[in-house]
Amino acid sequence: MASRSHRHRAARQARDGAPRRRVPLRLLLPLLVLVALAAMLMLRGYVHSEILADHRIQKPAPTTEVPKKILEGGPVIDARAGATQSLSVPDHRLVLTFDDGPDPEWTPKVLDVLKKHDAHAVFFVTGTMASRYPDLVKRMVDEGHEIGLHTFNHPDLALQSTKRIDWELSQNQLAITGAAGIRTSLFRPPYSSFSAAMDNESWPVTQYIGSRGYLTVVNNTDSEDWKRPGVAEIIRRATPHGGKGAIVLMHDSGGDRSQTVAALDTFLPDLKAKGYEFDNLTEALDAPSAHSPVTGAELWKGKAWIFLVQASEKITDVLVVGLAIIGTLVIGRFVLMLLLSGAHARRVRRKSFRWGPPVGEPVTVLVPAYNEAKCIENTVRSLMASDHPIEVLVIDDGSTDGTARIVEAMGLPNVRVIRQLNAGKPAALNRGLANARYDIVVMMDGDTVFETSTVRELVQPFGDPRVGAVAGNAKVGNKDSLIGAWQHIEYVMGFNLDRRMYDILGCMPTIPGAVGAFRRSALEPFGGMSDDTLAEDTDVTMALHRAGWRVVYAENARAWTEAPETVQQLWSQRYRWSYGTMQAIWKHRRAVIEKGPSGRFGRVGLPFVSLFMVVAPLLAPLIDVFLLYGIVFGPTQKTIVAWLGVLAIQAVCAAYAFRLDRERMTHLISLPLQQILYRQLMYVVLLQSWITALTGGRLRWQKLRRTGVVEAPVGGAVPRQRAQRSDDRRPVA
Numbered sequence: 001m002a003s004r005s006h007r008h009r010a011a012r013q014a015r016d017g018a019p020r021r022r023v024p025l026r027l028l029l030p031l032l033v034l035v036a037l038a039a040m041l042m043l044r045g046y047v048h049s050e051i052l053a054d055h056r057i058q059k060p061a062p063t064t065e066v067p068k069k070i071l072e073g074g075p076v077i078d079a080r081a082g083a084t085q086s087l088s089v090p091d092h093r094l095v096l097t098f099d100d101g102p103d104p105e106w107t108p109k110v111l112d113v114l115k116k117h118d119a120h121a122v123f124f125v126t127g128t129m130a131s132r133y134p135d136l137v138k139r140m141v142d143e144g145h146e147i148g149l150h151t152f153n154h155p156d157l158a159l160q161s162t163k164r165i166d167w168e169l170s171q172n173q174l175a176i177t178g179a180a181g182i183r184t185s186l187f188r189p190p191y192s193s194f195s196a197a198m199d200n201e202s203w204p205v206t207q208y209i210g211s212r213g214y215l216t217v218v219n220n221t222d223s224e225d226w227k228r229p230g231v232a233e234i235i236r237r238a239t240p241h242g243g244k245g246a247i248v249l250m251h252d253s254g255g256d257r258s259q260t261v262a263a264l265d266t267f268l269p270d271l272k273a274k275g276y277e278f279d280n281l282t283e284a285l286d287a288p289s290a291h292s293p294v295t296g297a298e299l300w301k302g303k304a305w306i307f308l309v310q311a312s313e314k315i316t317d318v319l320v321v322g323l324a325i326i327g328t329l330v331i332g333r334f335v336l337m338l339l340l341s342g343a344h345a346r347r348v349r350r351k352s353f354r355w356g357p358p359v360g361e362p363v364t365v366l367v368p369a370y371n372e373a374k375c376i377e378n379t380v381r382s383l384m385a386s387d388h389p390i391e392v393l394v395i396d397d398g399s400t401d402g403t404a405r406i407v408e409a410m411g412l413p414n415v416r417v418i419r420q421l422n423a424g425k426p427a428a429l430n431r432g433l434a435n436a437r438y439d440i441v442v443m444m445d446g447d448t449v450f451e452t453s454t455v456r457e458l459v460q461p462f463g464d465p466r467v468g469a470v471a472g473n474a475k476v477g478n479k480d481s482l483i484g485a486w487q488h489i490e491y492v493m494g495f496n497l498d499r500r501m502y503d504i505l506g507c508m509p510t511i512p513g514a515v516g517a518f519r520r521s522a523l524e525p526f527g528g529m530s531d532d533t534l535a536e537d538t539d540v541t542m543a544l545h546r547a548g549w550r551v552v553y554a555e556n557a558r559a560w561t562e563a564p565e566t567v568q569q570l571w572s573q574r575y576r577w578s579y580g581t582m583q584a585i586w587k588h589r590r591a592v593i594e595k596g597p598s599g600r601f602g603r604v605g606l607p608f609v610s611l612f613m614v615v616a617p618l619l620a621p622l623i624d625v626f627l628l629y630g631i632v633f634g635p636t637q638k639t640i641v642a643w644l645g646v647l648a649i650q651a652v653c654a655a656y657a658f659r660l661d662r663e664r665m666t667h668l669i670s671l672p673l674q675q676i677l678y679r680q681l682m683y684v685v686l687l688q689s690w691i692t693a694l695t696g697g698r699l700r701w702q703k704l705r706r707t708g709v710v711e712a713p714v715g716g717a718v719p720r721q722r723a724q725r726s727d728d729r730r731p732v733a
Contacts, residue, residue, distance in 0.1 A: 029691055037319075041629050043312040047128050049153050050633045057191055069204070071196050075220045075247045076285070079210025088220075089245030090307050093277050093284045096248050096264075097219060099150060100187065102129050102136035103253035105563030109261045110252045111139060117268040119278035122217070124188040124340040127152030127172040129253060129311040133216060134179030141180040146280035146290050148186030148217060149173065156191050158201040162208060171211060175309075178302030182291045182602035187214040187282060194220055215290070217281065219249040225260045226251050235265040238451050239271065245284065248397035323626055326619040330646070333612055334595045334653045341500035345660050348555065356463025362389040363459055363517070365444065366437035368428035369394055373401040375562065376409065382449035384412055388456035390442070391416070393432045425513075426529040433528050447562040448514045449477070458517045458557035468522035468549025469541060470557070471499055471508060472660070477560035483570065485667050486674040487563040489654060497657040498612075499553040500663070508551040509581075509607030509613065510538040515559030522549050532587055535580025542588045545605060548597035555661070559601025571685055578614070579688040585610055617679075618638040618686050624676065647672060 045051040063071060070077060073086025082203050089095055096114075101107045102125055115120055123140050125147060130137050140147060151157065151170040160168070165356040173183055186210055189202065195218050198206065223238040250260055268278060282290050294302065347353060365383055369376055376394070381390050391413040396404035404417050420431055429443060440459050444450065454472065461467045479488040495512070501507040511518070517538065523529075526543050532541045544551055592601025602678055623646060630639025654668055663691040 005242035010197045010237070012198065023672050033687065038314075040312040040315045041625070043308060044316045045629070045633050045651075047131050047309050049314070051130055051350075053153045054159065056159050057156050063199050065200045066198045066203045068269075070198055073195055073317070075195055075218045076281070077195065077206055077210070077218070079207050079218040079491060080213060082211075084207075085208075087285060088282045089247055089281075090277050091243050091245050093245040093279055094240070094248055094271065095246070095281050095284050096250060096278060097148075097188070097217070097281075097381045098123050098250050098252040099254075100129070100154070100251055101125055101135045101253035102140070102500075103211060103257070104133055104136070106257035106261065107133075107136050108139075110146075110257070110264065111136075111143065111262045113268065114145070114278075115143060116265075117272065117278075119268050120280040120283065121150055121278065122145070122146045122186065122281050123681040124148040124250065125152050125172075125176065126150045127168075127175040128154075130172070130179050132313060134175075134306050134310075139174060139716070141182060141291065144280070145188060146282065147180065147182070147184045148188055148290070149176070149184060150188050152188055154190045157189055157205045165205065165208060166212070166415050169209075169214075169579060172402050174302050174305050176302075177294045177299060178304070178306035181294055181299055181302075182596045183294055183516035184290050185214055185292075186217055186265060188217050192218045193222070194218060201535055201658050203485065204494060209229075214240040215323050217247065219247045221246040221248045222258075223248060223250050223263070224666065225257070225263070226254060228256065231259050231263045231266065234259055235267045235270075238263070243275070290340045292634050308435075319622055319626075323622045325710070326616060326622055327646070329611065330623075331649060333616070334649050336651060337497050338656060340504040341497050341657070344500035344504050344553070345555070349689065351615075352465070355461045358439070358466070358608050359459045359462050360389075361440070361576060362391065363439045363440040363442055363455065364388050364432075365392045365455065366429055366432035366436070367394045367444055367446055367526070368397060368425050368432065369399060369403050369446035370397040370422065370425075370428075371399045371401045372403050373399070373406055375447040376403050376406055377451050379444070379446055380407055380412065380415060382451075383455075384415075385452050386450065386455045387452050388459065390414065390455055391437055393435060394446075395420065395428040395432045397424070397428040424531055429536070430528040433520060433523065436520060440517060440631050441523075442515075442517045442521050443511075443513065444516075444559060445514045445561060448474075449562075451558050452513070454515065454557050454559055458515065458554050461552045461554055462519065464552075466550045466552065467552055468519050468547070469543045469551045470509045470517045471526040471551065471553045472517070472559050473553075473555050474512045474514040475558055475560050475661075476563045478562050478565060479667065482670060482673075483567065483678075484563055485495040486678045487661075488667055489671060489674055490565075490663050490678075492663055493654045493657040494607065496553075496555070496661060497653065500555070500660075502608070503551075503553040505591070505604065505670070506550070507545065507601055507608055507690060508553065509541060509605065509609045510535070511541045513537045513563040515557060518544075518708060519549075522547070533580045533583035535584050538581050539587060540582040542584055542591075542601070542605070546591050546598035547602040567681065570681070573683045574682060575689060578686050579692055581609070581613055582689060585614070595684040614686070617682060618690065620650045624680070647675060650675065 026235050061606050067084060070084065074088030076087035078087060096119070098110060098121060101123055118235045123145055125137060137147065149169060149172040149651060151168040152175070155164070155168065157165055157168070164322065169187070176182060181483055189205065189209075192202075208215055221238060221240055223234045225234045237252060238248045238250070251257060252260070272278070282288060283449065367376075367379060372379070375680065380392060383390060394404070394407045394415065395418045398421050404419055407415065407417050416435075418431060418435055420428065433441060440462055442455055442458060458470055458472050474487040474491060476484055478484050500509060518540075522544060524538065525547065529536045530539050530543075541551055560664045564573050585606060588602070588606065591598045592606060593599070595601060623643070627639060630636065650670055651668065654671055655665060658665055
């Protein structure tokens with residue numbers, strides 16, 4: 001059976017050619033999230049008239065083609081069924097009409113006044129507002145008012161094609177159907193006035209609207225409330241003369257309508273006392289209702305539309321709040337980093353500063369190695385140049401490339417090789433701890449080289465008996481490529497500047513695996529390095545904090561490491577880091593409610609790490625999403641200025657970090673591109689880690705391919721980067 005299935009697959013592949021490549025889940029899920037987010041933003045932009053809106057207004061045109069009976073007729077134009085007639089409202093009947101709503105602030109107040117005085121009106125709603133505030137449309141219908149179309153995006157239809165007119169009408173109807181379950185036959189053109197104002201450009205539109213089954217309703221009494229001339233003036237202009245009937249134009253949206261509401265509260269009882277009736281249009285004309293119920297698929301289409309619009313409104317509102325939060329966090333973090341990192345540098349660079357008595361006793365350097373044949377010789381030779389007494393233990397974790405033989409063949413004093421079956425980095429480090437001769441233990445990676453003074457600088461903080469671990473200054477040795485330069489910026493700004501801040505705050509989250517030192521006596525109570533997480537360095541650092549030990553940063557203990565050189569390698573490394581950090585946070589979550597040193601770390605360190613290393617990076621792409629949206633659809637100039645402002649803050653922080661680390665500023669040229677591209681990659685990696693964590697997935701250790709391009713330092717100089725064949729830098733299979 002299995003054989004037959006295999007043959008069928010082989011046959012399909014033979015017919016189709018090469019095997020079909022599926023999009024990896026790690027790419028598909030973030031891509032779907034981004035597509036959904038873009039769709040929500042586009043929908044919101046459309047509903048807020050930021051996308052596809054046309055704000056042009058037709059200039060006045062001649063009236064030679066408009067029938068005289070229309071120009072001199074009433075405010076209701078019936079061009080249905082090929083016939084053309086105009087209608088007027090009978091005497092002592094007033095039809096109040098309100099344009100451009102519903103508005104969440106003023107429409108309810110208008111409805112309250114109408115209900116108070118038992119009056120009906122016609123609300124000509126736009127599709128954009130009806131979609132956003134459907135409950136108000138339903139309230140209008142439930143309270144006996146009539147609804148009319150006022151297009152979806154409020155364009156001047158005289159400038160639009162028949163296709164666009166149909167779209168405006170259908171979308172307006174769709175919103176009303178979704179909100180109130182009805183259709184309406186009433187229509188008022190945007191920017192319309194009296195029937196006498198009809199011209200050669202607007203008249204064909206009125207005829208076309210009639211052919212689609214709509215009554216066109218203009219007005220013959222304009223309150224001009226949009227000018228806010230005062231309550232008394234609004235009442236004067238809205239009052240017809242000689243007891244005549246009228247269609248009165250008012251507005252319940254588009255600005256401050258407090259004068260309109262106040263005028264209604266006086267206008268309605270005064271004119272009722274004079275014998276006027278306030279009806280909706282079909283009541284005033286003694287005609288059938290303009291509303292017809294909608295059922296079936298059309299009703300559900302309308303409801304689906306309203307649901308999607310409401311979802312886009314809520315989601316984008318949350319995103320805007322998230323953007324404000326992330327903006328505040330980013331700026332706050334930058335300010336905090338600048339202040340605290342500067343304080344750290346001033347403290348440790350004072351001539352009088354001492355950690356304690358100088359530390360001169362020998363230390364053990366542990367080098368866990370798995371298939372590090374291309375790097376291990378450089379690593380060991382850099383240690384042999386150390387100006388501090390050391391013993392070196394290379395723990396070969398089941399390498400298959402002769403790593404152990406290379407070290408043994410070097411025949412160096414004080415260098416021992418310990419072999420074990422492949423069991424992972426934590427097990428290799430624990431094996432080294434068990435064989436170490438000295439209490440202070442330095443740990444490094446097999447692809448890292450130390451400067452001459454690195455070990456000495458790294459162990460000096462142990463002169464303070466409260467210090468349990470020390471983080472060194474890890475630097476990227478292979479920064480000649482663009483992706484290497486981006487990581488160089490990240491290491492100097494994102495890691496080492498952070499470590500200065502965390503040192504001052506007393507909540508250093510991670511001793512880097514590339515360069516760190518520990519008291520063996522501090523590690524022994526909890527069994528050394530744990531394999532509970534994929535970030536054993538973060539895990540053990542948090543455990544030390546909880547045990548009451550100080551964890552500090554030694555800026556001059558520089559180590560040069562080989563960073564990933566391809567996107568795939570970088571992805572693998574950062575996926576493991578971010579997922580391992582989440583595991584470590586979860587493992588030590590009880591520190592939040594504990595007392596003593598553990599509680600202090602739990603209530604200060606864990607929130608900081610969670611916020612700035614897990615949550616904030618996940619929200620950071622909102623800055624770029626809104627940047628693109630603002631450039632294309634919003635206030636482009638303000639958007640670009642705002643983004644450049646954020647970039648400027650980042651550049652200041654990066655420049656300050658480079659100055660503290662005495663790095664050349666030329667690498668910062670790629671900072672803008674790093675912020676646009678590299679951050680998105682980190683976002684996708686972090687999102688994948690979240691998905692893995694939430695779905696209960698497990699991630700295995702992933703070995704990066706090494707090239708050995710970072711050579712040992714000569715005479716304390718910065719390590720050189722050796723040229724390497726292109727086939728040595730191929731991605732990991």
